[in-house]
Amino acid sequence: MSQILIVEDEVIIRTALRKLLERNRYQVSEAGSVKEAINKYTLTNFSLIISDLRLPGAPGTDLIKLAGEVPVLIMTSYASLRSAVDSMRMGAVDYIAKPFDHDEMVAAVKRVIGKANAAKNKRQSKTSSHAISGMIGSSTVMQELYNRIHKVAPTQATVLVHGETGTGKELVARAIHEESPRADKPLISVNCAAIPETLIESELFGHEKGAFTGAASTREGLVAAADGGSLFLDEIGELPLEAQARLLRVLQEGEVRPIGSVESHKVNVRLIAATHRDLRKLCQDGQFREDLFYRINVVQLTLPPLRERGKDIIALAEALLERYCEQLGKPLLGLSPEAVQAVTTYTWPGNVREMENAIQRAVILCEDDAEISHELLSIDLDLVKVDIDITDSDPYAAARGGNIPVYNGSEPNEDLSLEDYFQRFVLEHQDSMSETELARKLGVSRKCLWERRQRLGIPRKKATVTAVK
Incomplete structure (x- = not known):
């Protein structure tokens, strides 16, 4: 049973939280201040500490350093947005606005404890999880991704990268290639959705002179160009069935036959494929060859969407901000508290690519020498909205x-x-x-x-x- 410490000076709120959490099978202890908490308990024995931001004596954020690796969930008010942002930067795992409802609190507690337990298990396993060049993030899901990349990269296994559009699948492919024995050979990247269906086979496998109308000369395909190195096929789910059959032969026999040629040529290519679609469903619908799916689905890596990466969102936004300030010759800007709230609240359906565009646009349009406001990010949010509707009815x-x-x-x-x-x-x-x-x-x-x-x-x-x- 997970143990939780509540640090709150108001008895009413503290008792409410204790009863709520105990009903959800948590073991709960209480304290009215930071001083009482450290004098009464060993903070490292808890799975989670929930603390009010404003306490008599020392603020709740003082518990962040005192608790070590124990996550601290800060309770604050909508009016204390800047303090909430500062607490996140000081290391708070998350913050929750008061007043809040039961479901909101229980969901936050489950999420935080779950992530903390997963991170602890990773540390105990002593598995290498150092970051990948070009990839930003230290969340649990990204640490797991780094680990799998380190494991699969030195092998010759075919890799299938799955993730939503804009999550950075090509970065994963590049990391796998650069950590493999093929790093000194070429990495050829192909977006299967960007090439017309009538040209995809010629682009990938090459053609002989006169093989079709317009084939004025012999041309080597991209598969042959990747010989000795790696071939990254992005959006492989868009590959036509005829091209899928040719690709299957490359994987099974290690040879490629250009269009119009009677001879095959040996190639040594490692395939890294990526898609945002459900290939199993495509197989059931007859749009993707089942034998090819099983051939490429040796090791599958899943890239999490940006909305599931926790504090990585802020780290990524600040890194992009620094990059575009440097590129555009502007002074190093920061994100206003409202902009931080917008960045962390927005779901980013376009993921990292959408964030890149938003940050770049904001830097270009910003006339302030210090901060970027949330309006420049074009995120339509009511940042201080309270979950209460004010009506014209009689308030009494x-x-x-x-x-x-x-x-x-x-x-x-x-x-x-x-x-x-x-x-x-x-x-x-x-x-x-x-x-x-x-x-x-x-x-x-x-x-x-x-x-x-x-x-x-x-x-x-x-x-x-x-x-x-």
């Missing part, structure tokens, strides 16, 4: 209807949601705290607190003033 209807639970000072009922705890805390403390103090204690902005009051029907009691005559 719920209060008049008597639907607000009354906080009696006892330990919160475990069936209540975090929103219920929010209500109870406000009702208990609003007479003794200012709006600024309430917002700070709850970890939200004053605007967010005001919106919650409207949504939940909790009117602000104004102090009575006695007129002096």
